[in-house]
């Protein structure tokens with residue numbers, strides 16, 4: 586089995602993962618740090634991209650092209666759109682779209698540019714592995730559409746627009762960028778998010794309160810997936 590990339594956007598999202606690695610090696614590259622190590626016999630490369638689609642694109646491409654990872658697992662937090670999602674709940678992306686991509690002036694749908702897709706689908710085998718992990722650990726794992734954009738959404742109106750336009754269940758700022766790069770390079774990918782806030786008026790406050798605990802829930806789940814993948 587090849588190397589697995591594990592990516593987050595912020596330090597809090599990858600610190601719980603790095604803390605578990607053996608033979609840790611750090612490489613500085615492209616104004617960032619990449620952590621290579623071993624988790625229960627599986628080689629992994631871990632990095633946080635920094636926030637937003639551009640940094641996420643850069644880091645995903647580097648994990649694949651320079652560090653030769655053949656799968657990518659994203660771990661992080663997100664704002665809930667679907668009312669069934671509460672703080673701390675886990676959602677894996679089925680499809681991912683870009684809610685801030687807009688050339689509708691030319692008659693295209695929101696989230697679409699020529700030669701692109703509105704929605705990019707995560708790898709079904711990795712989703713199956715995740716379902717097995719959830720079953721083994723007796724955890725509830727939801728599945729849905731994740732909408733990505735370069736905005737921290739803290740508005741019920743904006744959230745409702747994203748729900749209606751993309752049928753999205755959760756929103757964040759990196760997932761669709763990861764999806765575009767991985768799909769273009771034909772690398773299977775998986776995006777997991779634990780809810781940190783509800784993307785409404787209280788989002789900023791909730792985010793600060795729950796970032797660490799939710800990030801850890803997501804990170805722990807991803808580590809179990811790595812273990813399961815190793816044993817496949």
Ligand code: SAH
Nearest residue numbers: 594636662663664736737738757758759784
């Ligand atoms: N507090 C941070 C900024 C966090 S931005 C600072 O000041 O540096 C929010 C991050 O969490 C992004 O990486 C995004 O992917 C995710 N996220 C969680 N809730 C979100 C929301 N309501 N809207 C957009 N992104 C959200």
